[in-house]
Amino acid sequence: MPIEIESPEEYGYDKIKYNLSESSISDQSLGSLGLQVPDLKLLYNEHQGSTALRKLVVQGSDELKYKDVLITCGAAGALFIIASSQLSINDHLVVMRPNYATNLETPRAIGCGISFIDLSFESGFQLDLETLKNTIKPNTKLVSITTPHNPTGTGMSLETLNDVVALTKERGILLLVDETYADISYSERLPIAASLGNHVISVSSLSKSYGIPGIRLGWLINKNTSLQETFLAAKEQINISGSVIDEWIAEQVLSRKHEILATTIREMKHRREIVASWIERDELLEWVRPEGGIVCFPRIKDGFEPAGGLAAFYHRLLHKYGTYVGPGHWFELPDVFFRIGYGWPTVAELEGGLRAISEALRDTSS
Known part of the structure; x- marks a missing residue:
């Protein structure tokens, strides 16, 4: 439904x-961003997303290259690609709750086993590592976390993030980190999680922190070449490539990030x-x-x-x-x-x- x-x-x-x-922040317009769309050729764009845009997404990270980035139709598109290509009815997912609906509903539709790490008000909506350890099963394929968290706005420490990265690497499990709000951090911003391991997938977009959900522009980042080939194949079956206009606007915004x-x-x-x-x-x-x-x-x-x-x-x-x-x-x-x-x-x-x-x-x- x-x-x-x-x-x-x-x-x-x-x-x-x-x-x-x-x-999200207030919806922006082309005028408020000082943009006027030029006479772009409306062709099929690079399937992974424009090279210029992918370079801007990972600008400032020594550990990540533009080839590690796949441009998607918003963060929702990235989450759908990951879930639909990595989870099956025989797999198990561990996911934080409460959470953004797409992190929950797509895996449910696939029919995989799901265990929730329910964050409590009393714990400050913080992830407990021991609970995560005890929730992982032999067939756990993916652990899904969010920081900063929606709907609470709470953040995860770098120490906790590193612990989760190490645990999932040790168990041979993919780690999905939804970083949609990471660019609006009130203390030090965490590194892009995908920079911390080849099994880590970062997801983000321009919808929330930049106020431009209307261009439907997001991305996933991962350093594993084989995984990226699978993600690209999934994207091609959904919409082949992204919008030339959307990606041009995104380039202008991220160049002034x-x-x-x-x-x-x-x-x-x-x-x-x-x-x-x-x-x-x-x-x-x-x-x-x-x-x-x-x-x-x-x-x-x-x-x-x-x-x-x-x-x-x-x-x-x-x-x-x-x-x-x-x-x-x-x-x-x-x-x-x-x-x-x-x-x-x-x-x-x-x-x-x-x-x-x-x-x-x-x-x-x-």
Whole structure:
């Protein structure tokens, strides 16, 4: 079944006053990026993606080369290629949860065995290495982790990442690291995970941290030549090559990566503090402070139930207060949790939506 039937674009943006459900920064336009598309020849592009773009993706990494990069149709396309080419009904997957739906739904559709590493609020949504060790089975083919994490915004330490890389290498297991939010880190950015081993696959895109989901541009990175041949074969069966226009736009953006990110990270730090101040003032809510990305995952404190229950709260929040958030069931968790995206709305909309949440929690009307 469709997994995003509750997304704001499906519900209708015109029905929402304060949209705090988005998981990217504000949508950019060609004009806001200072771009005008030239008279490009609309041919089949290089199947792996343009050489210039692939060089930009791994620029700054001494361990990675452009040949290690495959350009895909967004991060979702990369995740589909990896799952569909590497997992079968006889294989086993270990995946962090909560997680982005594509990391869960495609393996389910394939029919492989799945074990979840359920991250808890009490642990700060951190991965426990011993739990991972105990979850791996003889037929485990792939371990899938995400950092910075969606929907919590929490990060993984370099020490933990190195431990996971070493464990999966020792067990002969592929390691998928979803790094979609890695470019917006509020402390030191982790290295591209694929640089740490030939069995590691990094996935990312320009959708979330750069605000251009409309060009459908992502990538996967892996240093294993044989694996990359398989991934390319899968891509060719799906869409042969990427869009010349999309890849040109991506080249222009990544060529200004540091300039763009410096402005974005400064603004997102400010917005994170707006949310932090709100959480501190509202005694009904708690959170784990995000260390990257532009989403967070507050929780309604134990012992409080909104008037009419949680379903009534979300209905009231949307239909009376015009505010849309991502309830916990989007991520297979109870609806006492909800995801807030603080990067997409204007600051005024963010502040208005946060006030609305507090008011809707206390509203006793039906």
